[in-house]
Amino acid sequence: MKAKVHITLKNGVLDPQGKAVQHALSSLGFGGVDDVRQGKYIELELSETDPAKARASVEQMCKSLLANTVIENYSVELV
């Protein structure tokens, strides 16, 4: 089973990298990009086959290491 983890900055946390990307897009002529938020995408190959157990385990991984919940949110998708 594979887990896809998206880690994004919480609302209200400034994202200077996202801002720089937005400016770069604008200077390349891509108008109409109102905001850019940059995050992380992590794929995990799991030996666990039970979806509920896998989700619980990955959420624990997010809380303890993959995300810093002071500034980041995470979402877990199992495929």
Next chain:
Amino acid sequence: MKAAVIVFPGSNCDRDVAVALEASTGKAPLMVWHRDTALPAVDLIVVPGGFSYGDYLRCGAMAAHSPILREVKARAEAGTPVLGICNGFQIITEAGLLPGVLMRNAQLKFICKDVFLKVERTDSPFTRAYAQDAVVRLPIAHAEGNYYADAATLDRLEGEGLVAFRYAGADGSVSAAANPNGSARNIAGIFSENRRVLGLMPHPERLAEDLLGGSDGKVMFDGLVEALS
């Protein structure tokens, strides 16, 4: 005063801080490898600067889970002073010893220069030898030193007097212009609630003898010796 310096793969200020500690204490500190699980009895634990684990995932995130950090946390909870400098500050916030997080600098650049700091509190083992509201000069060298915490946490830190240093002008004025990296409320260093843990981005060990261009950092190590010997 017996000190221990924790060494991670990628630490690069461990020797500098060892030299500064030896100059103030007269004794070489213990160098403790990150995979060690036992820590001899010491009066001070230093988590030094550098790029532990190559800054993988987030600065300090990997080191915060290394075996020795469990012991460092236990000692801190028992009252042993812990000093986290630069990457060490990032590590001890990731480990939960201090609140908040060090984010990418607002200008996205690595900044390496001397800055002025206003000393906010002198009632700690780290800052006792400075004068209240003194302005000191120390170097910073980081890409992720932008201190962030939510407004309630910042209010609590300020309300409880847990801000140790703020970025300031040479005259001690705290302003946006004196803020090198976008840190919330110009915060350069904070204490734990009992002021036995200090995390700061500037490097006291890098200006700890006149030959290096200044000795404002030596005041911190001398103060620690007075407090902990």
